[in-house]
Amino acid sequence: MDFKTSLNNIFESLLTKEPLFKNKDALRHTYTPDELPHREREIRQLASIIVPALKGQTPSNILIYGKSGTGKTIVSKFLCQELEKTGRNLGMPISTVYLNCEVTDTQYRILANLAKHFGQNVPFTGWPTDKVYHAFKDEVDRKKQSILIILDEIDKLVGKKGDNIIYNLTRINSELSNAKVSIIGISNDLKFKDFLDSRVLSSLSAEDVVFRPYNAKELEDILNQRAELAFVEGVCDEYVIPLCAALAAREHGDARKALDLLRVSGEVAEREGVELITEEHVRLANEKIERDTTMEAIRTLPTQSKVLLYATVLLEERGTKMITTGEVYDIYKRLCKSVSLDVLTQRRISDLISELDTLGILSSKVVSKGRYGRTKEIRIEVLPAGIRTVLTEDMRLRKLTDIRLPQTQLL
DNA sequence: TGTCCACTGGAACGTACGGCTT
DNA sequence: AAGCCGTACGTTCCAGTGGACA
Numbered sequence: 001m002d003f004k005t006s007l008n009n010i011f012e013s014l015l016t017k018e019p020l021f022k023n024k025d026a027l028r029h030t031y032t033p034d035e036l037p038h039r040e041r042e043i044r045q046l047a048s049i050i051v052p053a054l055k056g057q058t059p060s061n062i063l064i065y066g067k068s069g070t071g072k073t074i075v076s077k078f079l080c081q082e083l084e085k086t087g088r089n090l091g092m093p094i095s096t097v098y099l100n101c102e103v104t105d106t107q108y109r110i111l112a113n114l115a116k117h118f119g120q121n122v123p124f125t126g127w128p129t130d131k132v133y134h135a136f137k138d139e140v141d142r143k144k145q146s147i148l149i150i151l152d153e154i155d156k157l158v159g160k161k162g163d164n165i166i167y168n169l170t171r172i173n174s175e176l177s178n179a180k181v182s183i184i185g186i187s188n189d190l191k192f193k194d195f196l197d198s199r200v201l202s203s204l205s206a207e208d209v210v211f212r213p214y215n216a217k218e219l220e221d222i223l224n225q226r227a228e229l230a231f232v233e234g235v236c237d238e239y240v241i242p243l244c245a246a247l248a249a250r251e252h253g254d255a256r257k258a259l260d261l262l263r264v265s266g267e268v269a270e271r272e273g274v275e276l277i278t279e280e281h282v283r284l285a286n287e288k289i290e291r292d293t294t295m296e297a298i299r300t301l302p303t304q305s306k307v308l309l310y311a312t313v314l315l316e317e318r319g320t321k322m323i324t325t326g327e328v329y330d331i332y333k334r335l336c337k338s339v340s341l342d343v344l345t346q347r348r349i350s351d352l353i354s355e356l357d358t359l360g361i362l363s364s365k366v367v368s369k370g371r372y373g374r375t376k377e378i379r380i381e382v383l384p385a386g387i388r389t390v391l392t393e394d395m396r397l398r399k400l401t402d403i404r405l406p407q408t409q410l411l
Numbered sequence: 412t413g414t415c416c417a418c419t420g421g422a423a424c425g426t427a428c429g430g431c432t433t
Numbered sequence: 434a435a436g437c438c439g440t441a442c443g444t445t446c447c448a449g450t451g452g453a454c455a
Contacts, residue, residue, distance in 0.1 A: 109439095123429090123431065125430055125438070125439050125440070126430035126438065126439080127430090127432095127439085128431095128438060302442095324417085325417085325418065344442095347445080347446095348444075350418085350419070351420090366418090366451095368418095368452050369416085369451090369452080370415095370451070370452035370453025370454070371414090371416065371452075371453040371455090372452095372454095373416040373418050374417060374419065374451060374452085375417060375418050
């Protein structure tokens with residue numbers, strides 16, 4: 001019976017055994033603190049642009065630029081909260097909608113999400129797009145109100161079928177008699193403007209706001225503010241936060257990265273069962289984050305891409321000097337046959353290679369070998385051992401992990 | 412100087428699927 | 434039940450090309 005009671009408490013004891021953290025959520029980038037250090041200027045600038053909404057006028061559309069982790073999203077969300085709150089106090093009806101265009105990446109989906117936000121029941125597919133557009137427009141126009149739409153990662157829309165949604169939204173006010181719509185576009189990509197239609201551009205980027213990257217000192221302030229909320233007092237060695245800040249500053253001042261680093265450092269120390277987080281934990285955390293993100297990227301790949309990736313690994317291990325599309329395709333075909341998987345065309349594989357390249361798992365470069373044609377030169381960017389581990393997790397691909405190519409191939 | 416390789420990458424089209432409308 | 438619609442994922446077709454080699 002002693003045995004039973006001790007097991008009963010096992011989760012409880014594990015749950016309460018978080019000696020370092022008092023509120024881990026404060027270190028997540030989704031957490032919105034009461035103050036946003038080193039962004040006062042941007043907040044004031046944006047607030048002065050959208051304040052007309054509180055007087056019943058239409059604010060200019062805004063385009064926000066800045067690298068990842070510079071606080072664009074969090075500042076925008078913070079302003080929305082404040083705007084809605086002030087609106088309520090003044091009796092001005094204001095709605096704000098936040099959409100991430102990486103997820104919501106077509107015209108249909110954006111309109112469907114907007115319509116849903118205003119209480120319309122739109123299926124995720126099935127309706128013609130203009131019907132969804134009217135559902136949204138009519139619902140919104142039923143009363144006098146200001147609407148602020150935030151399109152995060154708006155650069156993900158250009159070039160795709162979704163890109164005339166930007167045009168349609170910037171024009172919607174001329175079709176509305178009661179409501180007023182303004183748009184805040186957020187982009188990581190500074191070159192984004194070059195790809196926009198000039199009519200859309202003049203309307204959308206009536207006001208531009210640029211978010212500079214944080215420097216190491218600023219990151220340190222942010223981390224200190226969050227650490228105070230997240231950690232039990234005195235568990236951080238004095239150099240831990242400066243180190244996290246320095247590492248993140250090296251990567252274009254990414255606050256998200258800095259926060260992740262500090263959080264994972266804490267977790268690593270906790271798992272070790274020690275009471276002080278040290279620089280060594282930060283280094284371990286840095287490696288762990290890197291490893292985890294690439295492994296996760298590989299794990300979520302479609303089966304075909306996994307086989308393709310493995311074909312590249314085999315060629316690399318064989319010591320092939322220059323891996324080309326044609327060679328990879330040859331091995332890929334053989335691997336597919338051995339596990340009776342459909343063989344895709346070389347054209348498709350060429351696209352999959354480019355996808356793996358943008359994910360950073362492979363690197364491919366188009367090279368010309370003169371008399372011997374033009375092709376992609378391919379290199380693996382992650383550890384082969386990691387790729388094998390992932391393959392073993394996939395029942396159908398497990399038997400591939402035994403395959404090795406002969407060191408030299410005689411043809 | 413021209414040829415010609417081994418692809419690249421754009422474009423149109425096909426198929427399957429979930430889901431609405433009538 | 435038949436006919437649309439939007440989306441994902443592929444295929445088919447093909448013009449275009451950088452540069453080693455004859």
